Amino acid sequence: MTQELKNLGIKHILLDVQVDFIPQMTEFFAGKKNYPYVPISTNDSINLQVGKSRTFLAEIGLQGEIIHTPGHSDDSVSLILDEGYAFTGDLHPAFMLPEDDVTSRASWDTIRRHKIKTIFPGHGK
Numbered sequence: 001m002t003q004e005l006k007n008l009g010i011k012h013i014l015l016d017v018q019v020d021f022i023p024q025m026t027e028f029f030a031g032k033k034n035y036p037y038v039p040i041s042t043n044d045s046i047n048l049q050v051g052k053s054r055t056f057l058a059e060i061g062l063q064g065e066i067i068h069t070p071g072h073s074d075d076s077v078s079l080i081l082d083e084g085y086a087f088t089g090d091l092h093p094a095f096m097l098p099e100d101d102v103t104s105r106a107s108w109d110t111i112r113r114h115k116i117k118t119i120f121p122g123h124g125k
Contacts, residue, residue, distance in 0.1 A: 003038040006045075014045035015053075017068045021075040050077065069111065071097075071104030072123070078107075084117035092123050 006012050014022075022040050029037035048056055053066035064081035069091045076090035094108045111119075 003040045006041070012040070012042075012045040013056075014042055014047050015066065015068075015075075015077055016047070016049045017077065018075040019047075021073070067110060069107035071101065071107045076107070078111060080111065080114050080116070084115055085120065086111050086114065086116045086118070087120045087122070089122050091121075093119075093121050096123075 002012060019042070022042060026037075026039045029035055048066075050066055050068050054064070057064055057066070062081065063083070064079060064085075066077050066079050069076050069078040069089060071091045073090040076088075078089055078091060079085075079087040081087075088111070091104060091107055094105070097104050097108075
């Protein structure tokens with residue numbers, strides 16, 4: 001879906017923690033015959049370091065930051081807005097996590113260090 005959106009003119013922000021996972025994702029979906037995956041071309045993506053996301057977001061009128069939140073996938077990120085909103089990426093909701101999923105739990109701990117009042121999950125309700 002990412003490349004299809006790019007083809008429509010939508011800008012793609014590619015974070016440094018995600019770059020190495022694009023070839024893996026392409027390979028994974030290549031074996032899925034019933035899934036019409038279009039490989040992502042990164043040559044026209046906006047490359048951004050997670051640590052510089054606050055400045056980038058401010059330039060487009062958003063107050064917040066993008067943080068690395070590995071768990072379900074190692075390249076997951078979450079958008080944290082200063083007004084108290086968190087948009088989690090590929091991170092399962094905390095109530096769905098097995099006790100031994102220390103990586104996801106650590107990511108949720110990182111999110112909770114912000115003053116979050118509403119979470120918009122990428123998975124679950």
